[in-house]
Amino acid sequence: MIEEKKEMKEKKPKIPRQQMPEQDPHKRARNFQEVTYGFTEDLSSTEALRCIQCKNPLCIDGCPVTINIREFIKKIKEGDILGAAKVIKKSNLFPAICGRVCPQEDQCEAVCVVGKKGEPVAIGRLERYVADYEAEHGTFEMPEMLPKTGKKVAIVGSGPAGLSCAGDLIKMGYDVTIFEALHKAGGVLVYGIPEFRLPKLIVKRELDYLEKLGVEIRLNHIIGKIRTVDELMQRDGYHAVFLANGAGLPQFMNIPGENLNGVYSSNEFLTRSNLMKAYQFPEYDTPIKRFKNVAVIGGGNTAMDSVRTALRLGADNAYIIYRRSRDEMPARKEEIHHAEHEGVKFILLTAPVRVIGNEKGWVTGLECVKMELGEPDATGRRRPVPIKGSEFIMNLDAIIVAIGTNANPLVAQTTPGLELSKWGYIIVDDEKTCRTSKKGVFAGGDIVTGGATVILAMGAGRKAAKSIDEYLKTV
Amino acid sequence: MNEIREKKVWWPDPPAIKEFVVKSPWIAEKHRAGQFVILRVSDNGERIPLTISDSNIEDGTINILFQEVGATTMALGRLNEGDKINDLTGPLGRPTHIEKYGTVVCVGGGIGVAPVHPIARALKASGNRVISILGARTRGILIYEDLMRKTSDEVRITTDDGTYGRHGFVTDELKEMIKSGMKIDLVVAIGPPIMMKMVCKVTEPYKIFTYASLNTIMVDGTGMCGACRVTVGGKTKFVCVDGPEFDGHQVDFDEMMARLRQYVEEEKIAREICQKNTCGVK
Ligand SMILES: Cc1cc2nc3c(=O)[nH]c(=O)nc-3n(C[C@H](O)[C@H](O)[C@H](O)COP(=O)(O)OP(=O)(O)OC[C@H]3O[C@@H](n4cnc5c(N)ncnc54)[C@H](O)[C@@H]3O)c2cc1C
Ligand SMILES: Cc1cc2nc3c(=O)[nH]c(=O)nc-3n(C[C@H](O)[C@H](O)[C@H](O)COP(=O)(O)OP(=O)(O)OC[C@H]3O[C@@H](n4cnc5c(N)ncnc54)[C@H](O)[C@@H]3O)c2cc1C
Numbered sequence A: 001m002i003e004e005k006k007e008m009k010e011k012k013p014k015i016p017r018q019q020m021p022e023q024d025p026h027k028r029a030r031n032f033q034e035v036t037y038g039f040t041e042d043l044s045s046t047e048a049l050r051c052i053q054c055k056n057p058l059c060i061d062g063c064p065v066t067i068n069i070r071e072f073i074k075k076i077k078e079g080d081i082l083g084a085a086k087v088i089k090k091s092n093l094f095p096a097i098c099g100r101v102c103p104q105e106d107q108c109e110a111v112c113v114v115g116k117k118g119e120p121v122a123i124g125r126l127e128r129y130v131a132d133y134e135a136e137h138g139t140f141e142m143p144e145m146l147p148k149t150g151k152k153v154a155i156v157g158s159g160p161a162g163l164s165c166a167g168d169l170i171k172m173g174y175d176v177t178i179f180e181a182l183h184k185a186g187g188v189l190v191y192g193i194p195e196f197r198l199p200k201l202i203v204k205r206e207l208d209y210l211e212k213l214g215v216e217i218r219l220n221h222i223i224g225k226i227r228t229v230d231e232l233m234q235r236d237g238y239h240a241v242f243l244a245n246g247a248g249l250p251q252f253m254n255i256p257g258e259n260l261n262g263v264y265s266s267n268e269f270l271t272r273s274n275l276m277k278a279y280q281f282p283e284y285d286t287p288i289k290r291f292k293n294v295a296v297i298g299g300g301n302t303a304m305d306s307v308r309t310a311l312r313l314g315a316d317n318a319y320i321i322y323r324r325s326r327d328e329m330p331a332r333k334e335e336i337h338h339a340e341h342e343g344v345k346f347i348l349l350t351a352p353v354r355v356i357g358n359e360k361g362w363v364t365g366l367e368c369v370k371m372e373l374g375e376p377d378a379t380g381r382r383r384p385v386p387i388k389g390s391e392f393i394m395n396l397d398a399i400i401v402a403i404g405t406n407a408n409p410l411v412a413q414t415t416p417g418l419e420l421s422k423w424g425y426i427i428v429d430d431e432k433t434c435r436t437s438k439k440g441v442f443a444g445g446d447i448v449t450g451g452a453t454v455i456l457a458m459g460a461g462r463k464a465a466k467s468i469d470e471y472l473k474t475v
Numbered sequence B: 001m002n003e004i005r006e007k008k009v010w011w012p013d014p015p016a017i018k019e020f021v022v023k024s025p026w027i028a029e030k031h032r033a034g035q036f037v038i039l040r041v042s043d044n045g046e047r048i049p050l051t052i053s054d055s056n057i058e059d060g061t062i063n064i065l066f067q068e069v070g071a072t073t074m075a076l077g078r079l080n081e082g083d084k085i086n087d088l089t090g091p092l093g094r095p096t097h098i099e100k101y102g103t104v105v106c107v108g109g110g111i112g113v114a115p116v117h118p119i120a121r122a123l124k125a126s127g128n129r130v131i132s133i134l135g136a137r138t139r140g141i142l143i144y145e146d147l148m149r150k151t152s153d154e155v156r157i158t159t160d161d162g163t164y165g166r167h168g169f170v171t172d173e174l175k176e177m178i179k180s181g182m183k184i185d186l187v188v189a190i191g192p193p194i195m196m197k198m199v200c201k202v203t204e205p206y207k208i209f210t211y212a213s214l215n216t217i218m219v220d221g222t223g224m225c226g227a228c229r230v231t232v233g234g235k236t237k238f239v240c241v242d243g244p245e246f247d248g249h250q251v252d253f254d255e256m257m258a259r260l261r262q263y264v265e266e267e268k269i270a271r272e273i274c275q276k277n278t279c280g281v282k
């Protein structure tokens, strides 16, 4: 017994965090295939050994949907991968997506006990392995479905919040219709996050699953235009509505020259490339330009996705221009590293001042100013201030603005009685109930929180489903 | 849904002009003058905006009229009665602000006559005196003359080649009307950007309020991408959600025209593929 314990203690630290195999950076910088290949069976079982099965597993609290991480890793150790998938799916409907795009380093892995002295267990990668394994080897099993309640719920938006809410409600016995503005369901998962980070087949798989459960998805239906929320409830007979329409309104910088040809919002650039598949033009009809010198303004996931897309479209020079320093960049660390390995150049502590164009209306350059970090602002981050006289000009032929998004007002404008924050986000009484100021109307995801994460949006969708169920039992 | 109920070929030679009556009850019911749809012809198709030029609530149909200028409109033109449009979404944009202005001049250039039609009709129904000026390159491609006669108190026609009506441009006719001392309370102009720019130049010195309906490049049509942005009165506006109509005197037409030329090379490639018959409809 004592012997054994000793042996374990010695053995554990010897296993380093397993690296995930990935495409060669030079090659992948020119194609749209997925960057990482995922763990192999060996890698995953080795990585699983690193988990010490804590009595008090902190990792679970670090996960916004409280996946029983210890338990699913235990199943991996036992070689029961399908069993592991079952454990995960109790809390997270779309693990193949979260395993790929969650900012694990700020969530589950940030608090993993093993990470205190070394590198944390690669929870996200294990989750992805399990999900991919299940997709390949599992058979479709109808989950337990409660008897039909005869009540129906409309969901506005098919992003992660809307999808996860639909998945829960249908199992609770409600009829569920998702109304989606675009011609494809998935929200940011299909129009924003590129193929090389989240293959669209994976999203498709999850959508197919929901449709098998009986969720109806109505594409090309813009709520606020073709129907208002009130009409959905009064005319079409929906007993409750969940607003999950995201925060899709692009912000611009409001500097001179911003409407020149060659200046894009990241939303436009990514939508053209991902949703419309413009990187396969002319096989697909939507065009995109293959620029040579591209700068992306911003430091978040959207900025990284844009700059890496520009690179894959053939840019010789792809820059990130960010006004703070590297440590403050909100993007996932893994994406920053990947971008760097692929050849993206980071121009930090720099802010754009004015876009320069030629007589034909095309971008030729960007005037920037150097910044230094001053006093901390309301968010606790040190505020960047321009350094006088440090202006310089970069020669560019495209500029992609990825400085964040706001709430799209189409739904709010047409829904009287809906209380909004001063930025236009929908106010809910608390994030657990997702109840808005309007009876029978619930909201969650980015439209409540502002641009956040996939897993938080999914979490909100599940909370809303629970809350809608409680509400509908009383009416 | 989205089924083509009727097809009419207004002009067969390239660039052909065609009109569809499409089944779409929800859009038909919600549609107001000035609004448009976005459609895709096939699964690898581009999203393009087209104005709803007429609608019929009882039949649950809308009309779209288009000119085959590039890959998507050419692929669309190949569809026939009974076919379905892959994706159709709307009604998009803000409806035209309709009230009793007094005397209104509706100017439609080329296929711009079609989008002007529902606006003229709504203005007429609200008690305005509606005078329409319809412009075409030549008599054969003049569209919607009958419909416009029904919705207008007076119709004036101009052709570039003098085959019908006044020999000249819509702006010549408008100028003359203003110079004759006619009191005009509102002008609505829809047509090629250069025409709208010129109409605004004519009305500006007389301070006649002029709506121009802008036809920028669009992607989503919901305010999500900013592809459709224009400068109006020094501020950036999104045509798909803030428009498509704006105070024409405030619009930076030169910027808008430059933005419309963004993809000329790619459009050419796509058009050539389409002409070889290898694009679009599957
Ligand atoms: C480029 C990019 C990269 C990102 N990378 C990551 C990442 O790596 N990891 C991570 O955790 N998060 C990432 N995020 C953030 C994450 O994607 C979002 O927080 C999440 O998608 C929000 O989900 P949602 O369901 O609230 O809204 P969305 O995903 O925005 O979905 C909203 C849906 O509603 C539809 N809609 C809008 N208005 C209407 C209407 N009126 N009627 C009908 N439908 C409507 C929209 O078309 C859309 O499909 C990224 C975001 C972007 C833009
Ligand atoms: C709100 C709105 C309403 C519109 N209503 C109508 C309508 O009722 N009937 C109609 O025929 N067209 C209308 N248009 C224009 C129509 O959308 C374009 O003709 C169409 O997108 C062309 O697509 P394409 O692939 O066939 O040609 P492309 O290959 O995209 O373009 C071919 C040629 O058309 C020009 N062009 C491209 N996009 C536009 C555009 N958005 N507007 C004007 N010219 C363009 C290009 O510069 C090029 O010369 C409208 C546009 C908007 C924004």
Ligand code: SF4
Residues within 6 Å of the ligand: A062, A063, A064, A065, A066, A067, A069, A092, A098, A099, A102, A103, A104, A107, A108, A109, A123, A124, A127, A455
């Ligand atoms: S969902 Fe995200 S936070 Fe939760 S365990 Fe998976 S990777 Fe970690």
Ligand code: SF4
Residues within 6 Å of the ligand: A050, A051, A052, A053, A054, A057, A058, A059, A060, A069, A070, A073, A111, A112, A113, A114, A121, A123
């Ligand atoms: S905290 Fe880390 S080591 Fe502990 S159970 Fe969770 S994953 Fe395993």
Ligand code: FES
Residues within 6 Å of the ligand: B217, B218, B219, B220, B221, B222, B223, B224, B225, B226, B227, B228, B229, B238, B239, B240, B241
């Ligand atoms: S078309 Fe995308 S915002 Fe107008």
